[in-house]
Amino acid sequence: MFYPKRFMSSVLAMLLLGLTFGAHAQLPDFTELVEQASPAVVNISTRQKMPARSVAGAQGLPDMEGLPPMFREFFERNVPQVPQGPGEGRQREAQSLGSGFIISEDGYVLTNNHVVADADEIIVRLPDRSELEAKLIGADPRSDVALLKVEGKDLPTVKLGKSEDLKVGEWVLAIGSPFGFDHSVTAGIVSAKGRNLPNESYVPFIQTDVAINPGNSGGPLFNLAGEVVGINSQIFTRSGGFMGLSFAIPMSVAMDVANQLKVDGKVSRGWLGVVIQEVNKDLAESFGLERPAGALVAQVMEGGPAAKGGLQVGDVILSLDGKPIIMSADLPHLVGSLKPGSEAVLDVVRDGSRKKLEIAIGVLPEDGQAITGIASPGVERSSNRLGVKVVELTEEQKKGLDLKGGVVISEVQEGPASLIGLRAGDVITHLNNQAIDSAKTFTQVAQGLPKNRSVSMRVLRQGRASFITFKLAE
Template identity: 80%
Template structure:
């Protein structure tokens, strides 16, 4: 009997050991990848010849990348920052700590990094893996994608291998090399959490989301797949503490290389432009527009004279696809439009008043600065009160001209009722109600009187020149 117990115990030990070896064999080994790729990853430091703001603690420099960190962390990292001599005028010259990363993409010295790493810099220094330092020339930047292209003098420099970011799969292992908090060539690994992410104020980059540990100083560094190919540029983190919290975002290399090639050739980047303001289609909006499910990009505003207006797009259209590529979320549309060259043609499939239509639009060039319609409030005569609980007035000719409208009514007072519950305010302009254009206070009162009950109803509202659709339901 003891021998049987010993046999069973030994067998279990062998099985557990075998399972551990199998599990270990399934984990990736990054050693060869790091050895091969590290020489092409660089540290980037900048200097700005501007008077530096003094902190309250003995004249230490203020480092933007350390802002928001707990005091203990700030003190630890700031202890290594040298004091900068005073300028002749009595102030101090700002010299940023080395908290940026980049990587060499060609043997003759082209380097990719983030725009925010080198923004406003008077001097850019690239430190190679052998600790040698080279002055860099700024070839060009693209703030919209947060990509910058640098050039250093050199021959036969080590380079990274470029991969295809569009072939990445969610759940795939990826690895980052960079200089978090100035610690050169730190390596972190994780998986792809999602693709095609849109971030606030970043409409033209379909970010790769990962759970790779990215901290201040990793910005501009490469994101590798298991084949040792760069598939992204580490750009942003979402954090409440100032450090890594499991949400990191990288610019796909397909986007970055398109930007780099344009910067190299022209010094600037051209993007496609449609000339619309869009919003997400939620369940209630889908119901009000007769859609089977929430999908597409709802056109809330068409800019006068823009490509969309010339191509026949209208307010209230829901764009379902562009050039055969489906638009599931509204954020998909800017990515697709921005990737098109100005002057190219785009085929759109839209839903208008419950029916599908095909439109062809000639894509324009994205303006240097955003085009905004200015709102304008004025007096006006009260004309109507109604079931919605609002009092409205006709728009004056001056208001219509300023807002580029043919009709619409302005809310003068919000009473108790549905309007107050959905957040309408005095000064809001209503241009459409229940998929019908509102050209006067009389039309508004008629449409409001005939609104259906217990069904989602859409309303298009302009607030400070910005248009959006909202939905509500009238109870029995």
């Protein structure tokens, strides 16, 4: 059957139009969500008395050396110039801009700790442009959460959601003040959950591709139900701007912190007293695991909860209270959420066998404790097929490192040790899952190492312990 060309063109256009409408029909409409949620989202500015700097301070501006042009222009527009008088010790005012949101009608506000850190004055600006001075109730640098309080009644509030119900691929929306542009709205999807970032062990971050820029920090992340599921906190960037990787603090973590700050003014977290590391394929093979999973205990703090509960170096923790540990980073999140003094059941693998340990959770110390100090090696030496020379640890060294045995590397020669990155001064405490108590033991174990199979070695370098693996080919 013949169809006129004009007819076919019309049919094709209708089909394309239908496909377009169909695609748009599946996209979410955020307008109602924004209308309902925006009144409770606030802009936060801080003022801090700071010593004047030689160049930038003379203009009343922060030191902007190395900043991208857009940031320099932003500061020049928004930071007030302060006249400077003669003499040293001059003071200037600095401003930073961030976001926050009201969680109670009587004026409690959540934001990031880094937004208000070291501030002498905190100003909360509402959507109607009115400004209120805020009091800092408490802040927690470890989770980067701060709780503020402004005086008010019947203030607009956000709805709080459950971050644990979020699913990867779900639509989310952010409202904040990037670069000082109040109530800017950006949307995207949840890219991943439970992300662990360097130096952020106690927050299982929500990763999104929502556009987040300087000034968005502390603002809310909403789900499609209009509920806050996270606090926008960090971005990954090489340019200083958004690059598609944004991280939000889960609301479950933020509210636990906020409630503790409100009641106690500080946050208490659970603590095991161990140093852990990831279990890769080679380590899994070395420890007789079916697959690479869990948290490998590289160090146990003397007198800590783990030591008292019987946890040992070389144990692989597979679960805590029935919750699986897939990545080693899962463990700090779970332990930190436990109440100090509570009992936890750990499922561990030790010497190829599974066992359960009951451990009383301790309180995470305020300051980290580092083990340092390796004295000069002694005179007893032992060479072996690994290509290292080792010496006995002195009693003083053992005491300083909290060790009962081990040997220290005095020289690294050509061979396997050099290839795996061992250095003079490294302390070896375990080899092939066997404790090393002397240079003689080390030599004996090294001589019996298997060929073409992953072998583990526990090494202390500058006081920090970790397991490494290698294979001997010959």
